[in-house]
Amino acid sequence: MSVFDLTIAGAARALRAREISAVELAAAYNAAVEALNPRLNAYITPTPELALEQARAADRRLAGGGATPLTGIPIAMKDLFCTEGVRTTAASKILGNFVPPYESTVSARLKAAGAVMLGKANLDEFAMGSSNLTSAFGPVESPWKRHGAEARLAPGGSSGGSAAAVAARIALAATGTDTGGSIRQPAAFTGIAGIKPTYGRCSRFGVVAFASSLDQPGPMARNVEDNALMLSVMSGFDEKDSTSADRAVPDFTQALHRSVKGLKIGVPAEYRLEGTNPEILALWEQGIAWLRAEGAEIRDISLPHTKYGLPAYYIIAPAEASSNLARYDGVRYGLRVEGEDLIDLYERTRAEGFGAEVKRRILIGTYVLSHGYYDAYYLKAQKIRSLILRDFTDAFMEVDAILTPTAPSAAFGLDETMTDPLTMYLNDVFTVPASLAGVPAMSVPAGLSAAGLPLGLQVIGRHFDEETVFTVAAALERAAQFSALPQVRAE
Amino acid sequence: MAYTLAGRSGAWEVVVGLEVHAQVISVSKLFSGASAAYGGEPNAHVSFVDAGFPGMLPVINQECVAQAVRTGLGLKAQINLFSRFDRKNYFYADLPNGYQISQFAHPIVGKGIVEIELADGTLKPIGITRLHLEQDAGKSMHDQHPTKSIIDLNRAGVALMEIVSEPDIRSPEEAGAYLRKLRQILRYLGTCDGNMEEGSLRADVNVSVRKPGEAFRTRCEIKNVNSIRFVMHAVEAEALRQIEIWEDGGEVEQETRLYDPARGETRSMRSKEDAHDYRYFPDPDLLPLVLEEDWVAALKRGLPELPDEKRARFCAEYGIPFYDAGVLVAEQEVADFYEEVARGRDGKLAANWVTGDFFAAMNRTGKSIADPPVSAAALGALLDLITDKTINGRIAKDVFEEMVETGKPPAEIVVEKGLRQVTDTGAIDAAVTRVLAANADKVAEYKAGKDKLFGFFVGQVMKAMQGKGNPALVNEAVKKQLG
Numbered sequence: 001m002s003v004f005d006l007t008i009a010g011a012a013r014a015l016r017a018r019e020i021s022a023v024e025l026a027a028a029y030n031a032a033v034e035a036l037n038p039r040l041n042a043y044i045t046p047t048p049e050l051a052l053e054q055a056r057a058a059d060r061r062l063a064g065g066g067a068t069p070l071t072g073i074p075i076a077m078k079d080l081f082c083t084e085g086v087r088t089t090a091a092s093k094i095l096g097n098f099v100p101p102y103e104s105t106v107s108a109r110l111k112a113a114g115a116v117m118l119g120k121a122n123l124d125e126f127a128m129g130s131s132n133l134t135s136a137f138g139p140v141e142s143p144w145k146r147h148g149a150e151a152r153l154a155p156g157g158s159s160g161g162s163a164a165a166v167a168a169r170i171a172l173a174a175t176g177t178d179t180g181g182s183i184r185q186p187a188a189f190t191g192i193a194g195i196k197p198t199y200g201r202c203s204r205f206g207v208v209a210f211a212s213s214l215d216q217p218g219p220m221a222r223n224v225e226d227n228a229l230m231l232s233v234m235s236g237f238d239e240k241d242s243t244s245a246d247r248a249v250p251d252f253t254q255a256l257h258r259s260v261k262g263l264k265i266g267v268p269a270e271y272r273l274e275g276t277n278p279e280i281l282a283l284w285e286q287g288i289a290w291l292r293a294e295g296a297e298i299r300d301i302s303l304p305h306t307k308y309g310l311p312a313y314y315i316i317a318p319a320e321a322s323s324n325l326a327r328y329d330g331v332r333y334g335l336r337v338e339g340e341d342l343i344d345l346y347e348r349t350r351a352e353g354f355g356a357e358v359k360r361r362i363l364i365g366t367y368v369l370s371h372g373y374y375d376a377y378y379l380k381a382q383k384i385r386s387l388i389l390r391d392f393t394d395a396f397m398e399v400d401a402i403l404t405p406t407a408p409s410a411a412f413g414l415d416e417t418m419t420d421p422l423t424m425y426l427n428d429v430f431t432v433p434a435s436l437a438g439v440p441a442m443s444v445p446a447g448l449s450a451a452g453l454p455l456g457l458q459v460i461g462r463h464f465d466e467e468t469v470f471t472v473a474a475a476l477e478r479a480a481q482f483s484a485l486p487q488v489r490a491e
Numbered sequence: 492m493a494y495t496l497a498g499r500s501g502a503w504e505v506v507v508g509l510e511v512h513a514q515v516i517s518v519s520k521l522f523s524g525a526s527a528a529y530g531g532e533p534n535a536h537v538s539f540v541d542a543g544f545p546g547m548l549p550v551i552n553q554e555c556v557a558q559a560v561r562t563g564l565g566l567k568a569q570i571n572l573f574s575r576f577d578r579k580n581y582f583y584a585d586l587p588n589g590y591q592i593s594q595f596a597h598p599i600v601g602k603g604i605v606e607i608e609l610a611d612g613t614l615k616p617i618g619i620t621r622l623h624l625e626q627d628a629g630k631s632m633h634d635q636h637p638t639k640s641i642i643d644l645n646r647a648g649v650a651l652m653e654i655v656s657e658p659d660i661r662s663p664e665e666a667g668a669y670l671r672k673l674r675q676i677l678r679y680l681g682t683c684d685g686n687m688e689e690g691s692l693r694a695d696v697n698v699s700v701r702k703p704g705e706a707f708r709t710r711c712e713i714k715n716v717n718s719i720r721f722v723m724h725a726v727e728a729e730a731l732r733q734i735e736i737w738e739d740g741g742e743v744e745q746e747t748r749l750y751d752p753a754r755g756e757t758r759s760m761r762s763k764e765d766a767h768d769y770r771y772f773p774d775p776d777l778l779p780l781v782l783e784e785d786w787v788a789a790l791k792r793g794l795p796e797l798p799d800e801k802r803a804r805f806c807a808e809y810g811i812p813f814y815d816a817g818v819l820v821a822e823q824e825v826a827d828f829y830e831e832v833a834r835g836r837d838g839k840l841a842a843n844w845v846t847g848d849f850f851a852a853m854n855r856t857g858k859s860i861a862d863p864p865v866s867a868a869a870l871g872a873l874l875d876l877i878t879d880k881t882i883n884g885r886i887a888k889d890v891f892e893e894m895v896e897t898g899k900p901p902a903e904i905v906v907e908k909g910l911r912q913v914t915d916t917g918a919i920d921a922a923v924t925r926v927l928a929a930n931a932d933k934v935a936e937y938k939a940g941k942d943k944l945f946g947f948f949v950g951q952v953m954k955a956m957q958g959k960g961n962p963a964l965v966n967e968a969v970k971k972q973l974g
Binding site: 081082088090095098100101102104204205206207208209211212213239240241242243319320322323326327329331332333342343346366369370371374378 | 539542543544545546547548549550551578580582583584587588589590640642768770771772775776777778
C-alpha cells in the first residue's frame with residue numbers, strides 16, 4: 001500500500017495519527033506531479049513550493065490542534081479559480097500572464113481548512129468544452145487506455161485537468177466548475193466521482209465567469225465520501241456573490257450511511273435517446289437493479305422538455321459568455337496587442353487572445369442577443385429553461401432522486417477530434433438539464449465499457465438536497481465496487 | 492401665450508423631453524465598496540469589481556436603492572416593488588466590464604409628476620416616465636499624452652439615477668424650469684447634490700418640432716448638456732435647425748447630436764444607422780430587486796417636507812404671498828433660515844427682511860446661507876425691536892448694516908448709538924413746531940392746496956429727530972399742527 005492509495009478520509013486519519021506528515025504527503029504528490037504531468041498536462045501551473053509551505057503549516061496545525069479533515073490534503077485547483085499571487089489563466093492566452101491579487105471564496109475556504117494546493121489544473125479555455133481540447137496550454141491526456149490500445153484519450157471537460165489529476169493520483173482531490181456538465185462528464189470519463197451542487201451552494205466570487213446563471217463550483221474526488229468532505233468545506237453563503245444561497249451547510253458525510261430503502265428513484269423516459277450506446281443503457285439498467293435491491297422504489301417518470309435542453313443551453317450559455325468575456329479587452333490586465341487605435345487594439349487583442357471555441361461562442365452569444373433575434377432565441381431559450389425547471393419540480397413531487405447515465409459514451413480519443421462542434425455539444429445531453437434547473441447532480445463511477453473505459457451514472461436531486469444525492473450515490477458506489485485503475489498513475 | 496418659433500410657413504411648436512442623469516449621494520458605489528466621493532487622485536477610488544477583474548461580482552448597495560426610492564417618492568411616482576438589472580453591452584476603454592449595469596425593462600420607479608412654475612406664475616405639470624438606477628462609466632482623457640488616452644475609473648460604478656420625462660416640455664423656458672425644479676427636489680431629498688459643473692447632474696435633451704395640433708415628428712437627442720443655460724440654448728438652436736430642414740422640404744433624421752456652447756449650435760454625433768445594438772439582457776450576477784412595502788413606507792415617513800408642500804404651508808402659516816414663498820423655499824437652507832426668523836413673529840415682516848436686506852447683504856459680502864452675514868436669531872431679535880416699537884423700520888436698516896459690519900447684537904447697537912425710537916409726544920410736537928416755523932412758506936403752499944408737501948414735513952421732522960421719531964406719532968402730530 002502506497003500513500004497514493006489513500007483517500008482523503010484515509011489520509012486524514014494517517015495524518016492525525018502522525019503515521020505520515022503533511023510535508024511527506026505533499027512531497028510525494030509533488031514528485032508524482034513532476035513525473036507524470038509532462039505527459040498528462042493535467043496542471044497548467046504546478047505550485048510545488050507553495051504546496052510544501054502549506055504542508056508545513058498543516059503539520060503545525062495537526063500537531064497543535066484545530067485541524068480539519070482537509071488539513072494537509074493535497075489538491076488540484078481548477079485554473080478558473082483566482083488564487084492570490086498564483087497565475088490564473090482560465091486556460092486562455094488572454095489571461096496567460098494574469099496573477100490575481102485576490103483569492104476566490106471557494107479556494108479561500110479550502111485554504112482556511114488547511115488543504116494543500118499542488119497547482120492549477122488545466123481545463124477547456126474559459127471552461128468552454130467537453131474534451132479539454134480547447135485549452136491554450138494544450139490538451140490534457142486521460143490516464144486511461146482502451147484495452148490493448150495506445151491511443152491517447154480525452155479526459156472530458158471542461159474540468160479535464162482536475163479529473164485526470166485525481167484519476168492518475170497526482171492529486172488527492174480537485175476543484176471543478178460545472179456549467180453544463182463540466183464536473184460530471186470528465187468524472188465519468190476518468191472513473192472518479194464529482195458533484196455539481198445546487199446553483200448557489202458554492203460562491204462564484206473569484207471564479208472566472210463563463211455563464212453566470214449556470215456556473216457552479218464543486219468537488220471531484222476518488223469516491224463519494226471524499227466529495228462530501230470537500231463539499232462541506234467549499235459550500236456556504238458568501239455576501240460577495242448575490243446569487244449564493246444564505247442557507248446552513250449540512251455535514252454531507254452524515255448522508256453517506258443512510259439507507260436508500262424506501263427512497264423513490266425516478267427513471268426518466270426521455271433520457272432513453274435513440275441510438276444511445278447499448279453499453280450505457282445496460283449500465284443504467286444495472287444501476288436501477290442495484291438500487292432496487294437496496295430497497296429503493298423505482299418509478300418511471302417523464303421530463304418532457306429534455307430534448308429542448310441542449311439547444312436552450314447552447315443559447316443561454318453563449319449569450320452570457322459573450323457579455324462576461326467582454327472585459328478581456330487588453331486595457332487593464334492580461335494580454336494586450338497594441339493597435340492603431342482603441343478598436344484596433346480590441347480586435348487584435350481578442351483575435352490573438354481567444355481560441356476558436358471561445359470565439360465561436362462569443363459570436364453565437366452576440367447573435368442571439370442582437371436586436372431582432374433576442375425574442376426568437378434568448379427569450380425563447382429562457383422560456384424553455386422555465387419549462388425544464390418545472391419538469392424537475394413536478395418530478396420531485398413523485399420521487400426523491402433521479403437516476404440517469406452521465407454521458408452518452410465513454411471517453412473518446414484525442415485524435416478522434418470531431419470536426420462538427422455540434423457532435424461535441426451532444427456530450428452534454430444528459431448533464432445540461434440539471435444545470436438549467438439548478439438542481440444538484442453527481443456522477444459516480446459504475447462500471448467499465450467493453451473497451452475497458454470507465455462509465456458513470458448520474459444522480460440528480462432536489463434543490464439544496466445534496467444529502468439525498470450523496471445517499472443514493474454512496475449506495476451505487478457500494479454496489480458497483482468500482483476498483484479499476486487507470487494505466488497511467490502514481491504508485 | 493404658448494411659445495412658438497416663427498418659420499416661413501408659420502408658427503412651429505417645440506417638443507422637448509429630458510433624460511436627466513443624477514449622481515446618487517452615497518458613501519460607496521452602486522455595486523462595490525469603493526468610495527463614491529467626487530475628486531481624489533485618478534484611479535484612487537477603484538475596487539477590483541469596478542475595474543472588471545476576472546471573477547469579480549456586483550453586490551447591490553442598499554443605500555443607493557433607498558436613494559432612488561426616496562427620489563421616486565419625491566417625484567410622486569409609482570415605486571416598483573419588483574425591478575431588475577440588465578446589462579447594456581458596448582465596448583469602450585472607460586467601461587471596464589464591456590457592459591453597463593442598468594435597468595431596462597423593469598425600472599425601480601414608474602410614472603410621476605413634477606410641477607413647474609413659469610415666469611408669468613403659471614403652473615404646469617411635467618410627466619415623469621420612469622427613473623432607473625445604473626452605473627456611471629469612468630473618464631477617458633485624450634489630452635494628457637501625445638499618443639495615448641488616459642483612463643480614470645474613479646467614477647466607474649458610481650450610482651446614477653436616470654430620470655426620464657414625458658415629452659411635455661414646450662419651450663426653452665419650460666426646460667429650464669423643469670431642470671431647476673428637479674434639482675430643487677433632489678437637493679431637498681438629499682439624493683443628488685445637483686452640481687452640474689462637477690457633472691453630478693447632466694441632461695440628454697430630446698427635441699422635435701411640429702405645427703400646432705400635429706402628431707410628434709422625428710426627434711433628435713442632444714447628449715450630455717451640462718448647464719441649465721446650455722439646455723435652454725440647445726433646445727432653441729436644435730429647434731431652429733429642424734424647422735429649417737422641414738421648411739426646405741427635407742426630413743429630420745433621428746440621430747444623436749452634441750451641443751457646442753461656443754458656436755451655439757448642435758452637430759451630429761452619430762446617426763440612427765450607427766446606433767449601438769446594446770444587446771440588453773438580465774444581469775445573471777444579480778437577483779431581481781424586490782422591495783418590501785414596509786421598507787418603502789418607512790422611507791416615505793422619513794422624507795423631508797418638499798418644496799411644493801413647504802411653499803403652501805408658508806403661505807398658510809405665515810400669511811406671505813405665493814411668490815415670496817417660492818423665493819424662500821428655492822433652497823432648503825434658506826427656507827429653514829426664514830422659518831427660524833419668522834417663528835413666533837410677523838411672517839410678512841420676516842419675509843420682507845430675509846428676501847430684502849438679508850439677501851442683499853449676503854450678495855454684497857459674498858457669504859452663504861451656511862455662513863450667513865447675520866444669524867437668524869440676530870435678525871429675529873432685530874425684528875422684535877421693530878415690533879415692540881423700540882426702533883422704527885428706517886433705523887432698523889441702519890442697525891442691520893451695523894450688525895453685518897460688527898456682528899454685535901441689535902439691542903446693543905441701539906443702546907450704544909442711542910437709536911431708540913422717540914415716542915414722547917411732547918418731544919415730537921416740539922420738533923414739529925420747529926419744522927413748521929422754519930418752513931412757513933411751504934406751510935402756506937400746503938394750505939393753498941399743495942397736499943404733497945405733507946410728506947416733506949414728515950421727512951423734515953424725522954430728520955430733525957435723527958430718524959428716531961415713531962413714524963405713526965410723527966404723522967399724527969404733523970397732521971394735527973397743520974390743522
